[in-house]
Amino acid sequence: MYELARGPLMWAATVIFLAGIVYRSIQLYLLTGKKERVLYTATPVKPKDRTPEERKMDFIIAFRHSLLGTHPIMAIISTVFHTFIFIIPIFLLGHNLLIYESWGISLFSLPDGLCDTLTAIFVLIGLFFLLRRLIVPQVRIISTAYDYLVLAITVAPFLTGFFAYHQWFDYKTVIIIHMLVGELMLITIPFTKIGHMVFFFFVRILIGSEHSFWRGSRTW
Amino acid sequence: MVIAEVKPLAEILELIKQYKRVLNTGCGGCTAVCLAGGQKEVDTLNTKLELSCREQKIPLEISGFTVERQCDMQFNAELDHLVASYDALLSMACGAGVQFLAERYPDKPVLPAVNTTFVGVNKDIGWYEERCQSCGDCVLGITGGICPVTMCAKSLFNGPCGGPQDGHCEVDTDTPCAWINIYERLKAQGRLDNILKVFPAREWQNQTQGKLLLEDYKHRYVKETK
Amino acid sequence: MPAGQRKPVDTKKIKALLDQHKGKIQVSLAACASCSLCAESCFLYMGNNRDPHYMPSYKWISSLGTIYRKRGNVDSTFLEKTQDRIWKNCVLCMRCYCPFGIDIPGLIALARGMYRSQGFYGMYPYTAGAPEACGSYTTDESSTQEPGTAGAGTGK
Numbered sequence: 001m002y003e004l005a006r007g008p009l010m011w012a013a014t015v016i017f018l019a020g021i022v023y024r025s026i027q028l029y030l031l032t033g034k035k036e037r038v039l040y041t042a043t044p045v046k047p048k049d050r051t052p053e054e055r056k057m058d059f060i061i062a063f064r065h066s067l068l069g070t071h072p073i074m075a076i077i078s079t080v081f082h083t084f085i086f087i088i089p090i091f092l093l094g095h096n097l098l099i100y101e102s103w104g105i106s107l108f109s110l111p112d113g114l115c116d117t118l119t120a121i122f123v124l125i126g127l128f129f130l131l132r133r134l135i136v137p138q139v140r141i142i143s144t145a146y147d148y149l150v151l152a153i154t155v156a157p158f159l160t161g162f163f164a165y166h167q168w169f170d171y172k173t174v175i176i177i178h179m180l181v182g183e184l185m186l187i188t189i190p191f192t193k194i195g196h197m198v199f200f201f202f203v204r205i206l207i208g209s210e211h212s213f214w215r216g217s218r219t220w
Numbered sequence: 221m222v223i224a225e226v227k228p229l230a231e232i233l234e235l236i237k238q239y240k241r242v243l244n245t246g247c248g249g250c251t252a253v254c255l256a257g258g259q260k261e262v263d264t265l266n267t268k269l270e271l272s273c274r275e276q277k278i279p280l281e282i283s284g285f286t287v288e289r290q291c292d293m294q295f296n297a298e299l300d301h302l303v304a305s306y307d308a309l310l311s312m313a314c315g316a317g318v319q320f321l322a323e324r325y326p327d328k329p330v331l332p333a334v335n336t337t338f339v340g341v342n343k344d345i346g347w348y349e350e351r352c353q354s355c356g357d358c359v360l361g362i363t364g365g366i367c368p369v370t371m372c373a374k375s376l377f378n379g380p381c382g383g384p385q386d387g388h389c390e391v392d393t394d395t396p397c398a399w400i401n402i403y404e405r406l407k408a409q410g411r412l413d414n415i416l417k418v419f420p421a422r423e424w425q426n427q428t429q430g431k432l433l434l435e436d437y438k439h440r441y442v443k444e445t446k
Numbered sequence: 447m448p449a450g451q452r453k454p455v456d457t458k459k460i461k462a463l464l465d466q467h468k469g470k471i472q473v474s475l476a477a478c479a480s481c482s483l484c485a486e487s488c489f490l491y492m493g494n495n496r497d498p499h500y501m502p503s504y505k506w507i508s509s510l511g512t513i514y515r516k517r518g519n520v521d522s523t524f525l526e527k528t529q530d531r532i533w534k535n536c537v538l539c540m541r542c543y544c545p546f547g548i549d550i551p552g553l554i555a556l557a558r559g560m561y562r563s564q565g566f567y568g569m570y571p572y573t574a575g576a577p578e579a580c581g582s583y584t585t586d587e588s589s590t591q592e593p594g595t596a597g598a599g600t601g602k
Contacts, residue, residue: 031469038343042394057271061264067545070486078481138491138498139482142507147480192476196546199477204547248489252539259489260541286489288537298493 002172005179006098013183020190024198077125084122088115088158089182094165112165119162126155150193157182221250222314223348224257224334229268232310235331236269237278239308244333245299245321246286247313254348256334257312259286265312265333282310290317296324303328354430357422362414364405371398377419379403455525455564461518463560471514471556474548478503484550487543490535502542502550505531510557525566532557533568 050058067075089095093109100106110118129151133143160178163169189197236242244262252258262284273280285302288295290313299321303309308329311318314336322330338350353370359377360367369375373391380399383390387400406412433441464471484502485491491500498504509528513520532554540551561567 027469028473031473038347040347057268060271061267064267065260065263067483071483074481074483133480136482138485138496138501138504139480141498141501142478142480142482142504144480193479195476196479199473200546203473203477203549246489248537248539252489252537252541258539258541259492260487286493288490 001176002179005176005183009183010179013186017186017189020187021198024190024195025202028199028202077128081122081125081129084118084125085154088118088122091115092161116162116165119158119165122158123155123162126151126158146193150188153181153185153188153192154194157185221253221339221342222316222336223254223338223340223350224251224314224336225254226256226261226265226312226334227332229265229272232265232331232333233269233272233276233278236280236282236308236310237273239329240279241281241306242283242308242310243299243302243306244282244284244310245290245312246284247290247311247317248286249289249291249313249317251313251317251334252286254342255346257314259284262286262312265310289313290321293320293324296321299324355422355424356430359419363402364409364411364414366398366402366405368398368402371395371401377422379415453522453565455520455522457518457520459563460513460520460560463556463563464514464518467556470549471510471553474553475507475511475514477546477548478507478544479546481545484542484544487541489539489541490537499531500535502536502544502554503548505536506550506553506557510553510560513557513560522564525561525564529561529566532561 063069087110091108091110092115093112096106096109130148133139133147133151157178160174160181164171164174164178168174185194188194244266246252246259246262247257248259251261255261266282266284269280269282272278285299287298290296290311299309303325306328308331309321309325310331310333311321312333313321314334315332316336318330318332322328337348339352339354340348340350343349350370352367353375355369359369368377372380373389373395374381376399380397381390384397384400385393387397389395389397402415403412406414480503482498482501482503485496485498488500488502491497491502494500509532512524512528536554538551538555538558542550544550558567
């Protein structure tokens with residue numbers, strides 16, 4: 001089981017993950033078309049030069065309307081969560097050792113103790129998201145079993161990894177579960193709500209509003 | 221929709237600085253859509269006012285509330301329980317909304333925070349153009365869907381004046397001549413006979429306050445007028 | 447309109463509309479992380495004591511989203527029950543903010559088209575659930591609006 005999870009399943013998961021991301025990107029591209037542009041034909045108007053005070057005001061207002069201004073706790077916690085989800089698995093010593101054993105190369109690794117703390121924080125944030133989903137009314141009303149499942153899939157590899165590192169429960173079983181749920185997460189990223197890893201970068205090009213990127217250059 | 225733009229901050233400050241507690245009321249209708257007076261603009265303006273007042277040492281307490289549409293008393297009524305504790309109301313609706321709000325609270329000063337500019341269209345984000353002057357006697361059916369009242373600087377009804385150059389208006393060279401556009405569109409559609417006859421002089425109904433009572437609803441109001 | 451008088455739902459029409467916009471709905475549903483951060487950008491949500499029913503994502507997910515998940519197989523009871531979410535609870539001011547950039551107003555407009563095709567459209571003034579909000583406005587001299595008739599139009 002260990003060999004299966006470490007070898008072929010890991011390969012399958014990685015391939016599905018990468019192919020899924022490519023598939024999603026192509027799908028988004030094909031579903032959309034170039035947006036019709038209305039050309040501004042009149043004499044171009046230059047925006048007025050902003051005074052330093054005005055610029056300061058602009059910054060304050062932009063900040064207050066950003067997520068950091070309206071939901072500071074959620075914005076910080078969410079940023080930490082999403083940073084950790086990349087940092088921990090990529091720079092974990094144990095993972096890098098496996099890569100070294102297989103290919104003879106390895107990435108820079110963070111100290112084990114630090115990774116342990118980061119993982120604990122990550123799992124606690126996962127718990128915070130769970131409680132938020134259960135308690136805050138506006139999150140609860142749109143939460144379905146699916147949302148809880150997605151959260152579970154995201155946190156499970158980290159929780160089991162934490163158990164494995166501390167050798168809690170039966171190590172052999174825990175490490176196999178750890179590998180399986182990790183692979184499950186990779187596979188589900190392109191096809192479930194965790195797909196916002198891909199959509200996050202694309203969807204804003206598609207909206208023609210004040211929040212769009214590149215003037216919303218593509219449209220449905 | 222009705223297009224508006226936020227007044228310069230100094231002008232708004234001048235209007236409200238004698239009042240201590242001010243309620244800034246946004247409108248979720250047209251002015252929200254044209255980024256002039258929705259909830260976000262209420263927040264933005266309040267932040268700006270707060271900061272400037274702090275700098276200039278003017279005591280001001282300002283809060284915000286956005287209603288669905290200020291041109292509808294049903295929605296303005298949502299403010300009833302709030303208004304009493306304020307010295308003045310600032311409105312981010314169009315001129316119609318400001319007046320209707322002032323009508324609802326005749327004992328409170330109601331001050332405009334936006335300049336209502338025109339009835340227009342959303343060309344692209346933050347780019348609006350006038351299309352209608354609500355003159356009350358639409359001729360678009362004859363003029364190929366191009367309004368001579370709005371699009372012609374002189375609101376001419378019988379062909380272009382002597383001024384257009386290279387298809388552009390002599391008043392504003394950025395604007396294409398409405399009548400040349402009308403001619404070309406009608407020609408392409410084979411409807412040129414539309415503009416062969418001379419239009420009689422116009423009764424400019426919008427010289428008086430515009431009022432519209434839909435035929436189907438007239439029966440409701442007839443008995444009131446006697 | 448009493449439920450008995452409703453025409454049966456034309457699921458073929460709904461399915462055609464769903465097919466036409468399949469990509470947009472599917473991707474938007476998949477992209478929504480149910481984070482609820484769009485709530486505060488809706489002035490109706492803020493103005494209604496933060497009632498979660500006014501949250502932009504709830505409005506379209508619980509109407510159009512549900513219809514999509516059921517593949518268009520909905521009955522008139524469902525449409526009647528959910529119509530307020532896209533008509534009464536939204537003015538389509540297009541100012542909602544989604545961290546992932548989901549075109550929420552576009553989806554609500556899509557939902558409106560779908561409901562309209564089945565005869566469920568916004569009936570104004572909205573009397574249901576807000577009995578005091580309508581017909582209570584009177585001017586000093588004369589009432590131009592009779593209380594009680596303000597709801598006319600709902601029965602037509």
